[in-house]
Amino acid sequence: MSLATTSSASASTSADIRRHELAAFLRSRRERISPEQVGLPPTSRRRTPGLRREEVALLAAVGVTWYTWLEQGRAIQVSSQVLDSVARTLLLDRNERAHLFALAGAEDPTPVVDCPTVTPAVRLLLDQLEPMPALVLNSRYDILAHNRAYTRIAGDLEAMPFEDRNVLWLAFTDSYFSSVLVDREAAQEAIVARFRAAMAEHSAERVWTNLLQRLREASPDFEALWARHEVEGLGNGLKRFTIPGVGLLRFDYTNLWLGPNAHTRLVAYTPVDEETRSRLEQLNAAE
Structure with a gap:
């Protein structure tokens, strides 16, 4: 059996x-x-x-034969609009709805978007x-919230436009953050690769494409790295900063997810x- 035949059989089995x-x-x-839950009269038989x-077919405004075949697992064409109607008829919650569209291999026309609000x-x-x-951070690297200590390595964020x-913007523009960041080139390579990986799910969204366009216009370094098409998953690691009047700070950074999806963290x-800990306390005491 050829590799192509094996691959085709595997895909068919998966489907x-x-x-x-x-x-x-x-x-x-x-x-x-x-029946009462969807406004139909109850029957005892x-x-x-x-x-x-x-x-279900009547309430979802689809053909009885089509819906029967769907429940029989037949290989039929399934549109997102029809699945949306079926999901509403079956009173699916957000998790069930996402599961339905995933199993059908279709794109949800009205996906539920997690609220990015930072809770108290x-x-x-x-x-x-x-x-x-x-x-x-969200998956686009927007800074949604921060503590005072973070401003000691990133600058006065409150004074910046949102x-x-x-x-990404701080790493590739003339910012305080980029000026104190050690291993800047390696950090830039990593963040661009991670941004590209994250953008795969959002390539048609204006807020993502606007940020991409701004970065490409503002930084030749970003443009060069973007052209490489490198991708990389999120992970923890080491970051170093040289703070004026304090010296070198070495940190382990850790991502802690704030929801069921790898979006806001x-x-x-x-x-x-201990040297970094001591210098961090010195920096804190100076304020």
């Missing part, structure tokens, strides 16, 4: 498994809903619990991490050695 999982999932969701297939609990946590620098409060900088 078959997904369709059967989709069929079982739809049946389980249909059987848990009573039902052989199976929940709604009938034809009732997260702000309290940032404050409690003092004197260690900490900030909250669109400039972005780690708290990044904490912890001293690698």
Whole structure:
């Protein structure tokens, strides 16, 4: 058997498994809903619990045969709009809805977007991490929140326009952050590769493309790195900063996810050695 034949068979098997999982999932969701929940009159003569297939089809405004085939795991064309109607009819919650579209291999036309708001609990946590620098980032590297200690390595963020409060922007422009960042070239390479990996899911979103365009116009270094098409996953690591009047600070930085998806995260900088800890306390005491 050729490699192409093996690959094709594997893809076919994967699709078959997904369709059967989709069929079982739809049946389980249909059987848990009573007619009364969707405004239908109750009947006593039902052989199976929940709604009938034809009732789901009627409420979702799809063909009975099409919906029956969908629940039978047949290889039929499934549109996002029809799946949206089925999801609403079956009263799916946000997790069930995401699961439905994932099994169907379709794009959700109205995806649920996690709110990026930083909660009071997260702000309290940032404050409690003092004197260690900490900030909250989204996957686009926008700085959503930070503690005072972080301004000692990033500069006065509150004095900047919101669109400039972005780690990519700070790393590639004439900022205080870029001036004190040691190993700047390696850090720039890593962040561009991670940004490109993250942008794969957002390439059509204006806020992402606007940031990309700004960076390409502002920095030839960014433009050169972007042209390499390197990608890299998120990870923890080491960052070094040379602060005027204090000296070298060496930190381990750790990503702490603030939700079920790898989007918004708290990044904490912890001293690698006693010398850094002592200098950090000296920097804190100077204020």
